[in-house]
Amino acid sequence: MNLFTELENSNKQIPLAETLRPKTIEEFLGQSNVVAPNSPILNLLKTNRLFSLIFWGPPGCGKTTLARLIATKTQAQFIEMSAVTSGVKDIKEAVESAKAALRAGQKTVLFIDEIHRYSKTQQDALLPHLENGTLFLIGSTTENPSFQVVPALLSRVQVVRLNSIDDESMKQVIQKGFAYLAKNNFPMDCEGGVIDFIINLARGDARYALNVVENAYFASDLKDDRRNLTVELIEQICQQRNTRYSQDEHYDHASAFQKSLRGSDADAAIYYLAKMVASGEDPRFIARRLVVTAAEDVGNADTNALAVAMNAYKAVELLGFPEARIPLAQAVIYVARAPKSNETVVAIDKALRDIANGDDFPPPMHLRDSHYKDAAKYGFGEGYIYSHSEPQTYQQFLPDELVGRKYTL
Helix, strand or coil: CCHHHHHHHHHCCCCHHHHCCCCCHHHCCCCHHHHCCCCHHHHHHHCCCCCCEEEECCCCCCHHHHHHHHHHHCCCEEEEEECCCCCHHHHHHHHHHHHHHHHCCCCEEEEEECHHHCCHHHHHCCHHHHHCCCCEEEEEECCCHHHHCCHHHHCCCEEEECCCCCHHHHHHHHHHHHHHHHHHCCCEEECCCHHHHHHHHHCCCHHHHHHHHHHHHHHCEEECCEEEECHHHHHHHHCCCCCCCCHHHHHHHHHHHHHHHHCCCHHHHHHHHHHHHHCCCCHHHHHHHHHHHHHHHHHHHCCHHHHHHHHHHHHHHHHCCCCCHHHHHHHHHHHHHCCCCCHHHHHHHHHHHHHHCCCCCCCCHHHCCCCCCCCHHHCCCCCCCCCCCCCCCCCCCCCHHHCCCCCCC
């Protein structure tokens, strides 16, 4: 560390969320499913073994903190980079650092924040070094890795789902923040309801909660060397209330949205659309749900519904929020009010079940491809009737074993 770095650090105003970041696994709050006693991850860490992971969860749920704690627990070198500002060159530098650490008897954890933002080429650059054990990757993402991370990388990591911080853990985080500020500055009086109000505002985001705690503390009235915190003060600071929308609620609202469309309740569908829009849901996700519903629940009862939904999807990609809310609302109302038929999904799922249950048969000989050399020698295509020429002539299309089987209504 040189003089300039020391000067930079001495003049930094370190956010409270960074100052209070847990130093040990035992201090880590929330994610009891991941760090509970005898959980698989903790048991692996007790053996001092490292493994590559991707933490998938909402902002402020502890992804970065948990990655740092894993590196500390295993006494590994920790290299942190952001997918927004790094690339293949930085990965190569990290690999060289990891090799040097190995020569000194130390393993390396490479933490990549927002890993879903890496291109395929950048993700592929990680593969050989994970394969040969040069380093261990811990990625973090707010997006579903199944859609954003290349399959080759997914096959080399374990995806761990993290949830929004639960209210009880959030209460402890907030109390810890206030206690730290009061101990290192002026004591404080806290109006009843302040902590619950911040919990409600934060919606499971610990970083956001601690930012509110810090700002509210220093913005509060100082009288007789004491800070006085009120709900009204926090309302003035935050101004806009965050919509409660955890990962579980993401799926719950998507489910309620589709079921309202299916049930032809346009008002409910619009409400859930608004809830998802206000919560910052990806508009492409909403549009995809709409397209699925148009095909699954409206189907051929109104073939225009799928076209309307697809056009809404294209409009979303063109416009983005906030304008995209309008074509989405238009399509939602249309699909909700359209006549309903689930014939298409029933038909394809029934056929898939039959195949899965063993009714897996080849097509009749006369329907098989005859457009290649020697096909006629095997009898492929023999006896096929061109339907446009003889539309009234019967011919069998289903396999022999399934003649008479009905899939459509």
